[in-house]
Amino acid sequence: MSPLKDIDCKLLVIGAGPGGYVCAIRAGQLGIDTVIVEARKPGGTCLNIGCIPSKALIHAADQFAAAQRFASGKSALGISASAPVLDLARTMHWKDAIVGRLTGGVAGLLKKARVKTVEGFARFRDGKTVEVETEIGLQVIRASEIVIATGSEPIALPSLPFGGKVISSTGALALTKVPERLVVIGAGYIGLELGTAFAKMGACVTVVEALPRILPQYDAELTRPVEKRLRELGIEVLLEAKAKGLKGDDLVVESAAGGEVALPADKILVTVGRKPATEGFGLEELDLDRDGRYLRIDDKCRTSMRGIYAIGDVTGEPMLAHRASAQGEMVAEIIAGENRAWDKRCIPAVCFTDPEIVTAGLSPDEAKALGYEVKIGTFPFQANGRAMTLEEDAGFIRIVARADNHVVLGVQGVGAGISELSSAFALAIEMGARLEDIAATVHAHPTQSEAFMEASFRALGHPIHI
């Protein structure tokens, strides 16, 4: 293998996920000589094995479930159809095409921004030098600034290492046959999103959760509509239950009562969390300060070593693509000499369960814990015309504001398609809106967004439609 000519650049980005590629494109736009290293397709977990493919699968599952409802002859809409058939292999092919379009798009955008892409695994030699094992040889890259955007990976259970019937979310998104019996370990958002999708596609799904409730990062009010829907879909949820390991074809689970239960399973999807990808690329050499498992960063995403930045999942919670992108954009501008710092008021989060959950800012409990006196307004979709016409009137929008000056502290909601309202919620908080601002904004009728306005009315004490 002949040594390749060394590359010298101003900025090197390691990892082309939604943090890294945004950082590189923005840097390229700003005229910074930028190189990005990625071993796989650009787009990271999000585009390849996360957000996008899972949403494709959820959409397909919803369409199939609707067809089944029509076939059952119980549709109130008066639609009937013959029994639908799902060809999951074709579904996956369709999904892969979407992923291909997006990753190809990112590669094109990087090129357009004059960012050089080096394919391969990077490894730190020192704080200014990285070597990449490429197909054509060892590539040494020297950069004055380096951004670590290596992301995160699924956590495996020691008793259930990935392999065979034990799969991660990545494996679940590559199945070509709907498993007859699927056990999901972990009732976080990834497990519930995928578990729900497979249940709609016909799998018999059981969810095993060690904690006493599902989606533990959300309050009970928000998760109640999801729990109800899980029951309707026939998904069994075992709470306070621990997966012990495999025994033949069965998964052994220690139940809440203390006894052991054997769950027959064709596939076991382990979604017990994600960990930052900090190993295997020479990060140990740099001995950067940590914050638990994550890299410690300041409000400019600087690590403890000069010239080395970190963005995205490797820097901690919330592990969300849009947080990584915003950090990446900021870091590129900082490297270009702009005065920037992380001062976001909220990072909205969406959980694509059925129904969807959106959170932005502080929940009522979080606000109270911070010492705020709050006003809370909740408006149910049962009183929203548009939700009724969609046959989706479960859920509500809830707004949390300071009692003294009505500045909005947080907005949460649960309901079908409510993910699209996340921008309105985040905008309100980021702009420093007060309840009166939202109440005085005309919301189009008939839309689910009216519930946002009505929730503000309610917090102000004068709702119209309830």
Place this chain on the structure above:
Amino acid sequence: MAEHVIKLPDVGEGVAEAELVEWHVKVGDKIREDALIAAVMTDKATVEIPSPVEGEIVWLGAEVGDVVAVGSELVRLKLPGDGAAPAEDERGAADAPPAATPAAAPPVAEAAKPRSAPAAKEAGTAKAAPVASEPPRAAPQRRLVGGPPRPEGEKPLASPAVRQRAREGGIDLRQVPGTGPAGRITHEDLDAYFAQGPALARAPGLQPKTAVLDIKLVGLRRRIAEKMALANARIPHITYVEEVDVTALEELRARLNGHKRADQPRLTLLPFLMRAMVRAIAEWPHLNALFDDEAGIVHQHEGVHIGIAAQTPSGLMVPVVRHAEALDLWGCAAEASRLGEGAKAGTATREELSGSTITITSLGAIGGVVTTPIINHPEVAIVGVNKIVVRPVWDGTAFQPRKMMNLSSSFDHRIIDGFDAASFVQRIRALLETPALIFMEG
């Protein structure tokens, strides 16, 4: 390119020029037909000038504070269509005759006239605040006002764009007072902070202030300034102060107010004084006069037109009660009250604000023992009313509590000798102290 010229229309009878007090538009603005473009002020009234055409402002002919002659070019507009269609050009040319023919003015003047009364009202309120040196773009003149202080450690409330601008400008937003709702920091707050620097940052204790606000004198304030300077420079004032026992007058007044008909106005001291002045002027007619000192002529008027100085939101105004000699007590009261309210509301007409032959000024309500009134040029006398207070008065055997009021009156010493001035005031005093005399015939 079709251009339309708007000239200053004829804004009132006998008015040759007017002061531009406000621009409603700036170069580059696109305006509709009938949109107001400017406010001008004549001797007394403010008139809004509308645009007779639709178009884009390309040129402004004067600055605020300039005195503009009637018929001179005020604004040039680019007409829509940009001359691409010949028809537009013709229309533009027809609308805007190049010479200063009166053809262009009448439609504007007609449009202006019905508006003048409400327009004056608008202008009146608008000018309550000091007009800054660049009124068309008044935004930067905004002052830093300390919003409600943010509790210690609380994040400043501001939109992302404001936060970024502050960061780029090296400003810590925690130091910037927010004037928006809930103390939100707006772009304007940031502008003000950039303009004034961190000197006004919240700090404990007393702070020296070094800012100087330059206020251009325009409109009514400038008129008042000019008139006061003229009166004080030209007229050698003699001020004569006498105290008047108004105990009897106050009793009469209270009695009349107690028994008045519902349609009659409440009586103040003013109508009694007006009637007393009418009586006194009959004996000293040369005090009711206008002195044209350049021509060397005193125009002695038989009609008594009493100006009544009134504080209005825009400043000092002097509405005039005409022919007080022909009004009885109730008539004087009704007229004074109507005009006073009109002046305050800004609805007084030019005629109601001019033509006085003698003036009353009253600061009585506020208090004060003596004033040195400035004569309302070219008049020759002004009567000032001070506060009524109960004072002990020696009646020869004992002190009696009496309602006493000072009259501080100034006279043009070129025309009026001290003796006449004193006699005039003494006559008024006698009338007021024995109010029945006011109403005695002959």
